[in-house]
Amino acid sequence: MAEIQIKNIAKSFGAFQALNDINLTIADQEFMVLLGASGCGKSTLLRIIAGLEVASSGEVWIGGKRIDHLSPKDRGIAMVFQNYAVFPHLTVFENIGFGLRMKKLPNDEVTRRVERVAGLMHIEMLLKRYSGELSGGQRQRVAVARALAMEPDVILMDEPLSNLDALLRMEMRAELKGVLAESKTTAIYVTHDQVEAMSMADRISVMHQGDIVQAASPIEVYRDPAAKFVASFIGNPPMNFLPAKPAGPSKWQVAGQTFDGPNTDKAVLQFAIRPEDMQPAEQGLVATAKIVEPLGAHLLVTCQIGDALFRVILDSDAVVKPGQSLTLAPQPDRVRWFDPDTTLAVA
Amino acid sequence: MTDAAVNDVSVDTRKSGRFLYGASVVFLCAWVIVPIYFLLINTLSSPETVNSFPKPFIPEFDFGSLQFFAGFSGMLTALKNSVIVALLTMIMSIIIGAPAGYALSRFDFPGKGLFRMLILLTRAFPLPLLALPLAVMFIQTGLDDTAFGLALVHTTLAIPFAVLITFSLFSGIPIELEEAAWTLGCTRLTAFTKVVLPLILPGITASAIFAFVISWNEVFAAAVLTIENRTLTAFLLQNLDTSPLHLKFAGGFILVVPALIFIFAVRKYLFAMWGIANR
Ligand SMILES: Nc1ncnc2c1ncn2[C@@H]1O[C@H](COP(=O)(O)OP(=O)(O)OP(=O)(O)O)[C@@H](O)[C@H]1O
Numbered sequence: 001m002a003e004i005q006i007k008n009i010a011k012s013f014g015a016f017q018a019l020n021d022i023n024l025t026i027a028d029q030e031f032m033v034l035l036g037a038s039g040c041g042k043s044t045l046l047r048i049i050a051g052l053e054v055a056s057s058g059e060v061w062i063g064g065k066r067i068d069h070l071s072p073k074d075r076g077i078a079m080v081f082q083n084y085a086v087f088p089h090l091t092v093f094e095n096i097g098f099g100l101r102m103k104k105l106p107n108d109e110v111t112r113r114v115e116r117v118a119g120l121m122h123i124e125m126l127l128k129r130y131s132g133e134l135s136g137g138q139r140q141r142v143a144v145a146r147a148l149a150m151e152p153d154v155i156l157m158d159e160p161l162s163n164l165d166a167l168l169r170m171e172m173r174a175e176l177k178g179v180l181a182e183s184k185t186t187a188i189y190v191t192h193d194q195v196e197a198m199s200m201a202d203r204i205s206v207m208h209q210g211d212i213v214q215a216a217s218p219i220e221v222y223r224d225p226a227a228k229f230v231a232s233f234i235g236n237p238p239m240n241f242l243p244a245k246p247a248g249p250s251k252w253q254v255a256g257q258t259f260d261g262p263n264t265d266k267a268v269l270q271f272a273i274r275p276e277d278m279q280p281a282e283q284g285l286v287a288t289a290k291i292v293e294p295l296g297a298h299l300l301v302t303c304q305i306g307d308a309l310f311r312v313i314l315d316s317d318a319v320v321k322p323g324q325s326l327t328l329a330p331q332p333d334r335v336r337w338f339d340p341d342t343t344l345a346v347a
Numbered sequence: 348m349t350d351a352a353v354n355d356v357s358v359d360t361r362k363s364g365r366f367l368y369g370a371s372v373v374f375l376c377a378w379v380i381v382p383i384y385f386l387l388i389n390t391l392s393s394p395e396t397v398n399s400f401p402k403p404f405i406p407e408f409d410f411g412s413l414q415f416f417a418g419f420s421g422m423l424t425a426l427k428n429s430v431i432v433a434l435l436t437m438i439m440s441i442i443i444g445a446p447a448g449y450a451l452s453r454f455d456f457p458g459k460g461l462f463r464m465l466i467l468l469t470r471a472f473p474l475p476l477l478a479l480p481l482a483v484m485f486i487q488t489g490l491d492d493t494a495f496g497l498a499l500v501h502t503t504l505a506i507p508f509a510v511l512i513t514f515s516l517f518s519g520i521p522i523e524l525e526e527a528a529w530t531l532g533c534t535r536l537t538a539f540t541k542v543v544l545p546l547i548l549p550g551i552t553a554s555a556i557f558a559f560v561i562s563w564n565e566v567f568a569a570a571v572l573t574i575e576n577r578t579l580t581a582f583l584l585q586n587l588d589t590s591p592l593h594l595k596f597a598g599g600f601i602l603v604v605p606a607l608i609f610i611f612a613v614r615k616y617l618f619a620m621w622g623i624a625n626r
Pocket residue numbers: 013016018036037038039040041042043044045082192
């Protein structure tokens with residue numbers, strides 16, 4: 001059992017607050033992805049869990065035991081570093097076997113485990129090389145293999161696939177997920193690649209400036225963003241926003257159209273819709289097409305509604321010319337509402 | 348401007364650049380080698396040739412002066428003393444200097460900047476200023492005229508270099524390597540011995556050599572603090588003062604050669620150190 005509980009963790013570097021009061025529980029064997037823009041505190045949180053950084057306040061529990069006073073080696077974790085940290089004076093074999101040798105495992109067990117994880121990471125032909133003789137992507141796979149070889153309860157990975165080409169990355173993604181599920185490891189996986197996050201995660205924690213804004217399943221994060229930041233960070237292109245004015249109880253007026261919306265006494269809300277959740281129709285939002293980008297699978301049209309930019313994804317057969325006027329009907333169950341003051345979602 | 352003109356200019360600058368490079372190399376080599384070469388010639392010449400002018404460019408291979416030194420009483424003891432003091436200096440300056448360098452590169456502590464400053468400041472006081480009080484103190488504690496006592500003084504001289512060299516070596520090793528070792532089951536100590544030490548050993552060796560040479564060449568403290576157990580420098584200083592010129596040359600030669608041989612033998616590590624420090 002390796003459930004991870006992060007309780008009220010805060011971290012400041014001098015006057016700079018890198019993490020504000022993080023609370024997060026990661027279930028045993030869960031695959032949790034930390035997703036966020038560069039500098040939002042992902043690595044810092046991971047390093048606090050690993051024991052490489054001391055939190056300014058708060059507690060970390062793993063498997064029902066408080067571990068934030070333990071040294072890294074006693075926490076039952078393995079970590080993949082953002083910059084690999086492959087030992088330059090050891091061969092790939094000895095790098096992967098380093099932790100196993102520290103555990104004083106017998107030689108044949110070390111060899112067996114090293115060869116197994118090297119096979120998983122497709123680096124079995126590099127075992128005799130030194131890290132200076134490897135490419136960035138190969139080094140990164142050595143780092144992942146070294147952590148996997150430990151067969152830890154908890155594995156912490158800081159952008160472990162960032163340096164691989166698209167094809168290899170896709171393959172590794174699936175393989176890594178499979179290996180970790182099979183070995184019943186609890187994983188925290190840092191990335192700023194949304195596609196990676198969506199495809200691998202059991203749950204995604206979206207981080208923003210030292211806070212976890214939302215921790216939920218990928219589809220929930222995508223469909224029901226808890227805050228405007230999540231809506232505008234996830235999805236490519238992200239959600240569209242338009243200002244909305246009250247037009248009676250539970251009715252809101254958006255760009256001249258009236259929609260059913262939340263029943264609040266706010267003077268203004270933001271109407272939000274994903275670009276793919278709109279169809280051309282007789283009745284709807286009237287937009288002027290500005291830029292038309294055929295993307296193969298579909299057509300991305302950037303339009304203007306009032307003075308707001310608005311993106312819509314249409315079928316690739318649609319014929320749209322810049323300057324043309326479009327009437328777009330949002331799919332009613334996909335419309336979301338945000339409070340511009342708190343930036344949080346309003347039901 | 349035409350392409351040809353541009354090319355001519357760049358060829359010209361490249362040519363003069365190469366000439367400047369060559370000239371600098373020759374000049375620097377000459378700067379070091381010419382005095383040593385004259386030392387060699389004069390050492391291997393008979394007393395008459397040494398005092399005459401112009402000098403020959405090819406040594407006569409007259410071993411008279413060197414034989415004189417080999418037979419000179421106290422000479423071998425002095426050589427032995429020098430080696431002992433230099434080795435002690437080397438060991439102590441690394442044992443004290445390397446941990447300080449490590450602390451400077453890895454820990455943040457109040458007064459870190461001041462500490463670095465102070466280390467450098469130890470070189471700001473000229474030895475003659477310190478030698479007499481030191482001599483008095485050494486006599487009081489019974490450290491006077493011992494190899495260990497002198498090595499202590501030489502260690503003080505060598506430590507700033509040991510600290511700064513090892514500081515830059517440790518800083519050149521990413522902290523993540525150590526952190527990775529910690530997560531893989533190492534303590535701070537085993538991470539150091541299994542990861543950091545193998546990586547910096549060449550550099551440590553180089554800074555040890557540096558300490559050795561500093562001690563080997565030091566004469567002032569050696570002359571003031573030792574009487575019976577003179578080191579080679581102090582011994583030669585004392586005895587050459589009144590000697591004829593050819594013996595002075597031979598003495599200088601005897602002083603220079605062991606240090607040269609030593610540095611030559613370990614040059615690989617010196618280059619390794621610079622390679623790491625420059626990264
Ligand atoms: N040792 C430190 N001293 C001061 N500030 C730090 C330190 N480490 C991190 N920070 C700051 O804390 C913030 C979070 O850093 P962190 O490395 O966790 O970002 P990240 O989310 O991992 O970003 P990236 O995706 O670029 O790796 C950054 O603004 C960074 O500048």
